[in-house]
Amino acid sequence: MSGASDPAILSVESLSIALPKGGDRPFAVEDVTFSIGRNEVVCLVGESGSGKSMIAHAILSLLPKGVGISSGAVKVVGQDTARLDRRALRRLRGGEAAMIFQEPLSSLNPLKRVGEQIAETIVTHQRPVPPAAEIDARVQDLLGQVGLPNPPLLARSFPFELSGGQRQRVMIAMAMANRPALLIADEPTTALDVTTQRQILRLIDELRRERGMGVLLITHDFGVVADVADRVVVLRHGKVVEHGTVEQVLRHPREAYTRELIDAVPKAQVRSREDKSGAEALLRVEDLRKTFVVRRGWFRPPREVVAADGVSLTLHEGETLAVVGESGSGKSTLGRMIMRLTEPDSGAIRLGGQDLRQLRGEALRQARRGLQIVFQDPFASLDPRQKVGDAVARGPMAYGTSRAEAMEQARALLARVGLTPAAADRYPHEFSGGQRQRICIARALALKPRVLVADEAVSALDVSVQAQVLALLAELRREMRLAMIFITHDLRIAAEIADRVIVLQKGRIVEEGPTAEVFNRPREAYTRELLEAIPGRRFFDQPGIVEGVA
Template identity: 55%
Template sequence: MSGPLLDIRGLHVALPPGSDRAFAVEDVSFTVGEGEIVCVVGESGSGKSLTARAVMGLLPEPKVRASAGRIDFEGRDLLTLPPSERRALRGERLSMIFQEPMTALNPLMTVGRQIEEVLIVHAAKLTAAQRREKILALLDEVRLPDPPRMAASFPHQLSGGQRQRAMIAMALILDPKLLVADEPTTALDVTTQAQILRLIAELQARHGAGVMFITHDFGVVAEIAHRIVVMQHGRVVEAGTADSVLNRPAAPYTRALIAAIPSLTPAPRRPATSARTALRVTGLGKTYRMGGGLFSAARAVHAAKAVSFELKRGETMGIVGESGSGKTTVARCLVRLLKPDAGSIDLDGVDLAPLSRGALRPYRKRVQMVFQDPFASLNPRRTIGDILAEGPIVHGLAPAKARARARDLLGLVGLDPKVAERYPHEFSGGQRQRVGIARALALEPEVLVADEPVSALDVSVQAQVLRLIADIRERLGLSIVFITHDLRVAAQVCDRVAVMHRGEVVEQGVTAEVFAAPRHAYTRELFASVPGRDWIAPALDAPDGAAAQ
């Protein structure tokens, strides 16, 4: 075949009448060569995922449709092919890795059965034994432990990284020529993310496939890209080699995105204004017991083992670690969404750990939480104003005063007070996170527990939310426990960090000291896994607000 593997020319994807713009994708052109990784970068709403879905023939037609342009794959325009021919190509010659494997995988079928479905549809001549042999070999190739057990497992029985590997195996089972990866590492911790990126690069080289890699993370781009396409508001604003775009960006939007990336060098921070302790955690333990029955013993999982740290007034304490390290369990124990099995949580001389539900009530408003997924934690049937007023009303504030405070809180987090009458689905991800922060502040807490509050946000929105949290801490004198797996974020917001591994704190100290000379082998492994750690973003004078808000 002469020419590129994939050639997109003048692609337009039309939106339904009445949308905020006529086209989700407008006049987009770029190519992907055989054996090449092309990263398509941009924030939410930039059109990158709809471009990928147009390639795969997965647009929600007829409301959203490719209205103009060409998508040539192996010399054929995909947009002109009948549906039956596109279905035949999809899975066999074109394949996709979706962003969230838990929602893309069927929860009622084992992983092996789901992969086998692809073979049944596209490789009918294979016998059941041959299909099983091929599935187990590929599960081993994507480095899943104990392939027979993995094939017999349901998606919920696997970790996030294992589900993503299973999704990659499904995408590669027929050795496609083009692999479309839509944000495949966004929600993963740094060590799992590094493993998945290495795996995709190795498999791409081994199979000789072209890869169209969708992401908003320039660290990931620096790790794997051969070429980069930057999209904003449905248009390509810059394209070029990885070296030129990463180190000499020309477009203001690209410069703004790069400028918004948190640095791995800890930011200079003022020490806590008070020597008083806001929260003292000592020997905290939480064990989950799983399985067990008539002929088997239950399995104990120690999510938190003897966790101890102190949080000073006005200080931000970071708890970092990969998925399964126990950091979210600790966060939920601190706000008593979980009852610890051992240890103490001292708040001004009162141990919250053993208190009953009734005894806890006066103290709950003093320790509040910002959740990782604000969309899942906000009631979709209630307005933002009602959501923010609910806590104060429950704690005795008059409804009129509570609603007035709700409007003040919206102003505090940078939202127009008029949006109090809107519902959660009417906000962007970054705006919903601001609402989550406002709700946590509604009861005027002394301690704020923030559980991965920016992990799923675009870099520029992430930067805005981090600035907001830092500003609120300064203005209100809050003490913050900040849970994150992103070491770049921890470097910018945390005064001190505690590193967790398999339920234990393996290292803690002043952020600058831990980042400069990590003592524990696991901490060093975390730093080595940060995507793009060897790439030093150029010092850029990005215009404020150049990235999409």
């Protein structure tokens, strides 16, 4: 593949990266070639394990121990990065080439203020070092350029005081500090809500156009690809299976694997659904309220955050209710309050006629059996020292089921969610992210709940794995007559699985109703804004947009 201009800012030439012996394949990346020109965005797309992030790390010579380039070369502005010494690499990283990682909180120093961390990037790379006043002005200018309000205040803040979108903007400010020729963005919007995602992608695009940068964007979401890419490289098991312009790949994919990835993207198309309003009301939430008081140090006044402001909802047997909204809207807090993991300030949570807020001790424990939750991060939800079978069987055993019977049920449940019964004898780290989420679903179902709360249960998964887990949840709902509260920031998923939708903004329900009504005839400007921010709408709004796809 050739870039848009000559010479290329990035040139990946027949790159192969060898894995240690004993792995599931000999190469993480095998014979990969592509280039990026000035003012061009190239997207690397593929499932987990396809080699996308390995390529990004190879570009900056950040490969883990035991993994190395076995053949080929990576050149940034003409420099073969594998041949650079430590000093030259330090000048390159954060200088001519910068990287934005997927999780900004783990990339930022929690003990340093945001302004100090940006300033450190400038001091490391600019010679002579500018005066302190000039650096401070540059830091605030960068924070303003990435759209953060009140740069002087933001510069004095610690990372934990910022939202996910704000932290990602800080990472972009750091990356832009030394005007790089190449920007590498590794899944920079995966965990962000649709409006923040759109803002971040627009920001990267604006900075690219202003500065003529080349951008390598790594993603598993073809919706994002549709919005930003000039060219696309599709990877599978470390090999390039397809490449071309965004129009060629999305409109006329040649490979079956590419078609599978495109088919797996939720299309925000509402399907006709049975009206469940006449079914039994399993769960009633009445006027739920919760305010958090955030203390910010000795000399700064505490800040009040309203997470729930009079939230009421009803969930019927066999119904899926989607709760959508931006980060900070109160979605996850609502789910945790329903589970009594976070205590509401006031209101009622009635499950089968019992107000869970009035129950304590053994009575609460017995009532909770009918209400289970699946969290966003399956790895953090599972004990790494406990075998999977024990994790699934532990719930029934706590309610009096014998170990032998509980383990038999656990193996059957693991098989039901698409794993082998032998998975019961393995540990969580031996499974992929999608498999771990299936384990968490099996664990939640082990107690035969009537209501399942899924809190961003598929947001961190590849689109193909995401589609499999959503299909599994839909099957289980029909089979077990489960009622589900599905908390998500992705409106495409809500359209695909929900019977009804609740839209939250700053702790208040601003719109609710049947999914088709909310998506096709939204009453509120905020709902319309969320819908307009769905990535890839120009490609995926209508069925049959991809040739050969019904």
